Amino acid sequence: MQQFTRYLCCFVLGACVALSLSISSSEQAYQKSIYHDANFPLLVDIIDTIETYYVDKVDRETLINAAIKGIFDKLDPYSGFLNKEGYQALNDANRGEYFGFGFEVATDDGQITIVTPFKHSPAERAGIEAGDKIIKFNDTPVDETNYQSVLTEIRFHSTHNYAIKLTLKKASSHQEYALTLLPDFVYIQSLESYILEDDIGYIHLTSFQEDATQAIVEQAKKWQDNDLKGIILDVRNNPGGLLEQAISIADLFLEQGKIVSTNGRFFDANEDYYASGQSIFNNIPMAVLINKGSASASEVLAAALQENNRALIFGETSFGKGTVQSIIPMLGHSNAVKLTIANYSTPNGNNIHHKGITPDIEIKISAVTDHTNMPIIVPQNLIEPNYDQQVASAIAWIDGR
Known part of the structure; x- marks a missing residue:
């Protein structure tokens, strides 16, 4: 136990070194x-x-403002100008709380795709699911020519407490449905964890916000006296967040090996990140759950664990976002630019952009936000009416080890 605690202390000390990409x-x-x-x-x-x-x-x-908009219309959809309210909202979201509609989006084939509706948010309460596509915003059709403007309008309505009307197409049935959303306070808890049947630790990582790594470290301390048979790390419907958090969490579980590589046009955007050598939950099998709502930092983490042979990946092919954004404050102003500064590749050199990560064991089920399939996980038990096949498969694999 003393050795375990020493490893944790070493990691926390190392995590104090900033890993975030920035432009000095x-x-x-x-x-x-x-x-x-x-x-x-x-x-x-x-x-x-x-x-x-x-x-x-x-x-x-x-x-x-029109000139600024025109500039970003020529860039990728993940780059944009953040006014004072937008900049503050992003900072709040990285701390786990913000005022808004409660969904993360990305562009996919020229459409705005819902990556994740956050738990207990207006989006989840309205029945929005991961993979649904926004086809109309306030009765205006959405396509690749105006999706940047639509994203700006969504942020504007959020910060000014205005309702929005969305027409979406279901990922599962392709049926269209319309709804109206009012913004509300959204609180994002980065971590949920339980001991499942057969002494298997379950960690549901919902976002890569500022406290994500520390939350896992604290959970590891609580479990240090448990004789765990394995670990399940669930990043389904996790849209990503801070790259530094993905790297440091991967470092938690890896004793050695490359975590991720980034490459861009300026010097500081080119970096290889490696495991530090201090890790937790050693010598027990590990499963990672992904689905089409797992994006960005979730894919960095999953690929690092998969390609370093630390974990087996269960579920569905992930979203496929292989770019890195940096937030660059504008000097003398209270706004910022969110700019794509690099691409990233997995430890084996793979570019997963628009491709996603293929699981080792593919298990296709409805989005976990589907109320008829929502996994309800409680200590020592999986409630049968809400049977989660991906979790059950991971448990069976760990038991078989």
């Missing part, structure tokens, strides 16, 4: 964009000309 020279980049871009005066002249001569009065702020 943003001020220099900003100055370069002004003084070295020959086309910048042209943009200023166009804004001045429109403001002075256009038949209808258009204020400068409106024109600048």
